[in-house]
Amino acid sequence: MWTWIHRFASPPYFFAVSAKLVPWFATAALLVGVYGLYLGLFVAPTDYQQGESYRIIFIHVPAAWMSLFIYIVMAVSAAIGMIWRIRLADMVAAASAPIGASFTFIALVTGSLWGKPMWGTYWVWDARLTSELILLFLYFGYMALQSAIEDQSTADKASGLLAIVGVVNIPIIHYSVVWWNTLHQGATVAKFDKPSIDISMLIPLLLMAVAFKLFYAAVVLVRARNELLYRDRNKRWVREIINSL
């Protein structure tokens, strides 16, 4: 196990293997995403309370899940990079930030566009919306620290520390609908008893969540490869690869 991890974390090996993985993740994301959209937009019935507007759920909820999931991946990677000095972990963290920020942005904007017809307002400063907005700023803070600090290992340490401290925001986001009175509805899927959503709506929702995860897997690998090329630009193995392209 450990030897496998160290082998995979060796830059040239990761560079070779990730190149093979990207097309698979990308293709799978496309197929699952198209099927999920088909079920969500054409097959799933109209909601009896919200009419057709509820169809925003098929991107809003998976995007919001991704915003939390990617943040956890980013913070754990940053911690691994700090504790075990695995450079690749720092690169995965750095590669995750812009993707996580994108999904957070999608969750906020689609939520806003759903809120207008349902709640009568694009935005309220309630616990769920505010904590999700803070998540976006945590991503931005990470990216700002990465690009502002010249020395790479200092940048990784500073931004990694921010990412790790920011993890406290994750349970706040998740439980915000329970702890505070909010306009935002409570959990419908991630709870212990039966999800309070019809199966014909649940399946496309989960398919979209899988598609977003696969999309993230493909994009984070491409981005981590870029990080690797850039950070190792003075090393022989990168020179050899680039000369052979």
Added chain:
Amino acid sequence: MNGTEFNWSEFFNMGGYAFYVWTSYGLTFAVLVLNIVQPLMQRKQTISRVRRAIRREAMKTSSTQEPLES
């Protein structure tokens, strides 16, 4: 649809919520496309940057050249 032809204009109308639904889907699509295009452009940039560095170093005489890190 009860055996009749699928009604596209009704579909695009989204029960009157067309603006909210399609803006959501459109923006999401745009952000995802940006997430594909941007790293691919970045990759090209990094590669050409390293190429230039290699050429620059090759022009220097070997005595002044710093050894590469392994």
